[in-house]
Amino acid sequence: MVNAGAIECFFKVTKSHLRLAKEFQCRSYDALTAHTSIVFLRYMMLAVSSREEEDPRTIGQLFFMCCDEIEDLRFSEALLMILDVLGSMLAEEHLLTDEQIQPFLDRLFDNLPEFLRKPLLSRG
Template sequence: MQKSSDVLIELLRQALDSGIQASYVLFDSWFSFPSTIMKVLEQKIHVICMLKGMPRVYYGYNGQKWNLNALYKAVRKKRGKAKILASVIVTLGCNEQGEEIPAKIVFVRDCNRRRNWLALLTTDVHLPDEEVIRIYGKRWDIEVFFKMTKSYLRLAKEFQGRSYDMMFAHTSIVFARYILLAVESRESQDPRTLGELFSLCCDEMEDIKFASALLLLIELFKSAVRKF
């Protein structure tokens, strides 16, 4: 009954009103329109998303409007085989007060396609390029989660209906199953469930300082000389 972009904002409001705290909203190019990004920003939360080269979606740069492909050609790229090809500050549009909304676009080399690139956008213009990539990479865990719930826990297949409440309940039950299986897997396989023992082992394996390592090497050298 509603546009998917409007539902996105409504669900985001519900999550924030319920007390969930987050620094960023992550989504792929399906929702990455400037108007949608600006609506999310109105909820006092930043966006990190993948961009798609759409010919009629424009970004402000150097006083002109550019679509993503034209913008990539216009910016100066790093030489060599750098993973981060370029980053640039653009504007998405103006808010109700007439203020321009800045954003950063980071162009990344696409390792799966020769001579190709990907573009990530963040409304947090002070975030380093590497951090933008690292945070967006968390989305892959979410994709794996949905793949597992759909393939093995029958998400969206176990029931059929048009009631929002029914779909909401079904989704909650499936996610509860996943949580139970994840807890069981953690307790039976993951050494972190050993609690304090795991922390003590980590403390013992903590990296030693350079000066301490140098002294150890000198002592080993002295011992070897004595034996010789």
């Protein structure tokens, strides 16, 4: 909801600084409407620019605030999820028996590079 002070400020800025009704001397209704629209558009552009420079609640800041609310999925957890899905898909498709799947996943795990295996060991 817009308060009366904001409306007064809007009219003062448009009349004094953006030259509403001063920079254009025409009596045509269409020309006056166009001029007023252009002045109001200038005000909106200045207001957006001002908000982006001064207000900490810009769109980018809101994005990062939302990201902070969401728990990060660690790479090691994602890799474990992928391995679990791989194991369940192999079982569902009857490509391997349950007795074959675990040694397969163990061998896959053992062949991972050290920088991938180390975080998974701390999780397991």
